[in-house]
Amino acid sequence: MKPTVHDIARFAGVSLATVDRVLNGRPGVRGVTRDKVEQAIAQLGYVRDLAAANLAKSRTYNLCFILPANDNSFMIRLREEVEEAIARSAVERARIEIVEVPAFDPGALVSAMDEVADRKPDGVALVAIDAPEVRAAADRLRAEGIAVATLVSDVGASSRDHFCGIDNSAAGRTAANLMGRFLSKVDGRVAILAGSLLVRDHRERLEGFLSVLAEDFPRVAILPVIEALDDPAMVEKTVRDALRRHPDLSGIYSLGAGNRGLIRVLKELDPARRPVVIAHELTRSTREALHSDLIDAVLNQDPGHEVRSAVRVLKAKADGLPVLTAQERIRIDIFLKDNLP
Amino acid sequence: MKPTVHDIARFAGVSLATVDRVLNGRPGVRGVTRDKVEQAIAQLGYVRDLAAANLAKSRTYNLCFILPANDNSFMIRLREEVEEAIARSAVERARIEIVEVPAFDPGALVSAMDEVADRKPDGVALVAIDAPEVRAAADRLRAEGIAVATLVSDVGASSRDHFCGIDNSAAGRTAANLMGRFLSKVDGRVAILAGSLLVRDHRERLEGFLSVLAEDFPRVAILPVIEALDDPAMVEKTVRDALRRHPDLSGIYSLGAGNRGLIRVLKELDPARRPVVIAHELTRSTREALHSDLIDAVLNQDPGHEVRSAVRVLKAKADGLPVLTAQERIRIDIFLKDNLP
DNA sequence: CTGAAAGCGCTTACAG
């Protein structure tokens, strides 16, 4: 039989309250007494029943998700996933709140973070912007004992407890590997489309992509990076321009969002002259585009996994518990038209 | 405040015991009384606290994993993951047992299943062989109220509660898509290496691979399928033979296990004449081979995910609870050397 | 058919 607090108390010759104090590192226990209890715990191989503890404490985890008010499909999905988590929250002893902030606006993000801090939640998840003032705000949250998880886009590792997202540098390298192999001519011209180089995920994808291309496919030429703020209309316009200036374009790597605009342009091209296209995030539109051979590969991160992982991680961090790294690793999905889920 | 059984009892004017009877569909409650309680439940929006219920019941889930005594790296990893689940089992209110059976042996599998049934576990996970007698044994388990999950390789959907594994047909199609695009000549010759066509996962991969190749890359020639029982030594020998007979081989799709043998042969080839190689399962050896350009792509299923998912699913099924399909879907990982985890 | 009481493993005031 698994030992319980009762067993510990009996073995150590103390009361339940004292066992509890030692177990939870609360003050007001003499050194000798503490030692006796710790002996008992070690001897009996006690492991505490978190569910019972939470029941006794009526523990609920107050969590807050700060999300950009971006209207691309990916962010919409992400928000929906948080809403699903809210729907499940009764069962999970969590109270989850969503705060929206303007996209790509460090100042707004910082204000939101500071406001959230006042409510003293147990944990905060945010789609980060990698700017000094954001890191400082994250540091303030953590200084108050609030767990911080970055979602999708990271800041420096020292300013958060956990990053719920993919290895974006690996994603960029993978895109380059596929691009290099899928291109029919070894000396093609490739355009790169980003949202904003203010966010770390886009910057890391870009660097990864460029480095593998330079190393393994040195004859491929790369056009200057286009920043289109993940906005479908702006993406459409800039891609149209690029194709006008470079009718011989043989590849496009779209490393941000707003692919609806890109796809509109691709549809108009002569199928025989379509460039190889690699994009990110499986949405209704990229899925259709994969299916109809407008896009060749989609690299994806699963927003459902990211949100569920964020909830688990913030709860664990709030309790000072370790995180199962293998379980929480978010993978880079590669979708071709043949393995669409 | 979330309503509890006490609130229901008060509202319905009955005792806790009666509320519990209704909640758990136990007999011995008059229709009128039952109605009153059900009214209260609906009115107050009661949702039961599973953790508290399990605590009160001292519920533990008895689960059994039936695994083939195969010595390829994948099966070894799978077993290790089950052992990790056993290590965590105290926390998860589970008692997990491993039963080993000879590989690719339907009779042995059936005996093991019947033996396990005698112990009346709550759930059984097994790496299935898709044979009528195995399906019948699974049906017997389920008839006794034991939840059945297939792991890695499936049987017909009607004979199990859940399949914890990838869509193997999609995996085969994806392999063909990559193979077709990676081959430098459109009329290459491709060899296919399987473990055994007795198991459904191998059969489905094969079919998927052949269908896409036929449809999208019709000029690629395919050699007769080699069955090497996932045994490294046998794989080595058969690949060596194939290369002797077809020195112009331009691609190899290894859809089973035992890739250590394949890699030994690849190492000996003149790098300039190495075929495009696509294999399954990321192990120490396939990882190294990817890294050193002996293998071009590895399709993978994460045994850790599969085992954790099996545990969650079997517990849910044992309680008659629904399964979160999106969460439990096992994805096909595609690894190139650039996105190795 | 129904209910009062004790208990699952832990925590929390409160008293001393």
Next chain:
DNA sequence: CTGAAAGCGCTTACAG
């Protein structure tokens, strides 16, 4: 600094 008792939300004998 320490302990006895009540309680978290549910279930389980047992009695009637």
